Amino acid sequence: MPSNAPAAVDHIQDLGAYVSASPSSFHAVHEAGRRLDGAGFTALDELQPWEGGAGKFYVIRDGALIAWVIPESAGPTTGFNILGAHTDSPSFKLKPKPTTGRFGWLQAGVEVYGGPLLNSWLDRELQLAGRLVLRDGTQHLTATGPLLRFPQLAIHLDRGVNDNGLLLSKQQHMNPVFGLGDPANDDLLGLLAERLEGITVDPADIGGYDVVVADTQAPAVFGAKGEFFASGRLDNLSSTHAGLMALIEHAKAGPKDGPIAVLAAFDHEEIGSNSRSGACGPILEDVLTRISDGLGASVSQRRQSLAASFCVSADAGHAVHPNYAERHDPVNRPVLNGGPLLKINANQRYATDATGAALWARLCGEVNVPYQEYVSNNDLPCGSTIGPLTATRLGIRTVDVGIPLLSMHSARELCGVEDPLRLASVAELFYRTDA
Incomplete structure (x- = not known):
């Protein structure tokens, strides 16, 4: 087994527990809220006023959740480091x-x-x-x-x-x-x-x-060396869970400076994100605006904070399929347990550009996590994510990433045991890094 197998297995078992507790997007945000409550986060009501200042908070709107940690030094122009994911599955x-x-x-x-x-x-x-x-x-x-x-x-x-x-x-x-x-x-x-x-x-x-x-089938670790993990809803509860656990770990350190760390777990990505709780809707902008208001930001200062912000859009991607290799790019062929993906598309179906790619390379290097580049076969249309939607709606620099899967959109998908922990490790560093 790889040297980091015990930590990876612990993480994958917890991912399995999270998926089992989350048969719907509403359950996924409820379970995330329960975990955040246990970590000392404060649940906020959108119908009530919010106090400004440092702390750790979350809000639930239908099947979506936004959680954030404000460091002690945060001011009107402090940027947001946002990990975006989604809670729904086909x-x-x-x-x-x-x-x-x-x-x-x-x-x-x-x-x-x-x-x-x-x-x-x-x-x-x-x-x-x-x-x-x-x-x-x-x-x-x-x-x-x-x-x-x-x-x-x-x-x-x-x-x-x-x-x-x-x-x-x-x-x-x-x-x-x-x-x-x-x-x-x-x-x-x-x-x-x-x-x-x-x-x-x-x-x-x-x-x-x-x-x-x-x-209802329970998630399972299997394979010749226990290297595979099969479960429903890995697209995209794998990213939601990684972002959630990374934010909880980040909050434990009681950050005194750096960006405002945000987990944005949207609903309805699988059907286009056009809803009040989807990435095309106002939920993220609503929350960021209220955070900025609590820090005393003017409209101009809020725009400064968005210009200083970065979004890592985390959604599952494709590993090369051994029986259908011709469906993949002939050069870029990600494998399970090869590390999380940097997702690239010339037509901006993924929001990654050179700036985002460089940030992702730096983050992965600092935590010693390998990563793989993914690009689609030119003859096959590319899917999309919340990344371009967030970049377009808010003007935030965005990079698209995620763990590689086989059997995407199956009732039971397949990933490598090591990749989810690697994604969480990079996410935790991202939350505290000035991008």
């Missing part, structure tokens, strides 16, 4: 009138959320998780545990599937079963209400819900 979202079915089966009506690999969700024990909002406006988290399954058609009834490929209709075939009975008598919302912890809710009182499907 999945399926519960539709209105969700209880369906026929031929004695009970099924859930779901809508595709983002770009999941549909076949990877077949024949798994799945749960429903998210938030219920009652008619009186109160909100409650729900997670059912194993409840659902997308059953695949037997090969005896689809003899050509292995030769011709599996074709799945999002509407016809992606309707999971959750029981036997009559949809007129068995209510799926009633099941969600029954499985709330510590409270009894009448299903008729549910006014709205944001509920997704999530895998």
